[in-house]
Amino acid sequence: xxxxxxxxxxxxxxxxxxxxxxxxxxxxxxxxxxxxxxxxxxxxxxxxxxxxxxxxxxxxxxxxxxxxxxxxxxxxxxxxxxxxxxxxxxxxxxxxxxxxxxxxxxxxxxxxx
Amino acid sequence: xxxxxxxxxxxxxxxxxxxxxxxxxxxxxxxxxxxxxxxxxxxxxxxxxxxxxxxxxxxxxxxxxxxxxxxxxxxxxxxxxxxxxxxxxxxxxxxxxxxxxxxxxxxxxxxxxx
Numbered sequence: 077x078x079x080x081x082x083x084x085x086x087x088x089x090x091x092x093x094x095x096x097x098x099x100x101x102x103x104x105x106x107x108x109x110x111x112x113x114x115x116x117x118x119x120x121x122x123x124x125x126x127x128x129x130x131x132x133x134x135x136x137x138x139x140x141x142x143x144x145x146x147x148x149x150x151x152x153x154x155x156x157x158x159x160x161x162x163x164x165x166x167x168x169x170x171x172x173x174x175x176x177x178x179x180x181x182x183x184x185x186x187x188x189x
Numbered sequence: 190x191x192x193x194x195x196x197x198x199x200x201x202x203x204x205x206x207x208x209x210x211x212x213x214x215x216x217x218x219x220x221x222x223x224x225x226x227x228x229x230x231x232x233x234x235x236x237x238x239x240x241x242x243x244x245x246x247x248x249x250x251x252x253x254x255x256x257x258x259x260x261x262x263x264x265x266x267x268x269x270x271x272x273x274x275x276x277x278x279x280x281x282x283x284x285x286x287x288x289x290x291x292x293x294x295x296x297x298x299x300x301x302x303x
Contacts, residue, residue, distance in 0.1 A: 124289040166232045180232025
């Protein structure tokens with residue numbers, strides 16, 4: 077069974093629309109993250125949350141808004157979509173303690189046309 | 190953030206031992222060395238990490254230089270499933286803020302041939 081569930085796996089959106097990427101983890105972790113990977117580029121850190129509180133935001137645009145309704149959920153709302161937003165978005169989680177490795181989900185592949 | 194330098198690519202044959210180097214000349218005393226790997230269409234997978242001593246687990250052996258300015262990830266008896274991009278990442282161990290962040294570079298693309 078997958079330990080981090082990301083939905084949907086694939087998403088095609090029209091420029092200017094709004095989408096929500098879903099992430100749920102069943103590892104009992106209390107820290108969650110979003111990363112983005114554009115074609116042939118390294119993963120780029122976006123957000124980190126710990127106990128449902130925002131810890132770090134490296135995303136310049138306010139069009140990207142994380143939403144944590146439950147401890148094991150961290151969804152990503154993207155508004156006014158642009159073609160440049162096309163990428164694979166990875167959710168990850170870890171324990172919030174001194175040492176902890178990350179577990180990543182399999183990603184949501186977003187194409188904005 | 191401290192930086193790491195890795196070769197863009199390396200090649201190996203099934204059954205061989207592979208040494209993946211990483212240079213981190215400006216590493217700070219409180220920075221751990223993490224290794225992750227990523228195959229196409231999947232998220233990164235944790236491989237191992239270390240601070241000063243060499244470490245080993247079921248996936249790999251991590252050799253850390255005594256001055257900590259470089260490290261080598263050693264994969265023994267590689268198989269086709271080990272083909273991936275391997276990332277060497279420095280991370281401050283602690284809670285809060287940017288301590289959580291993993292900064293990925295291009296990594297080393299390991300190709301394994303039958």
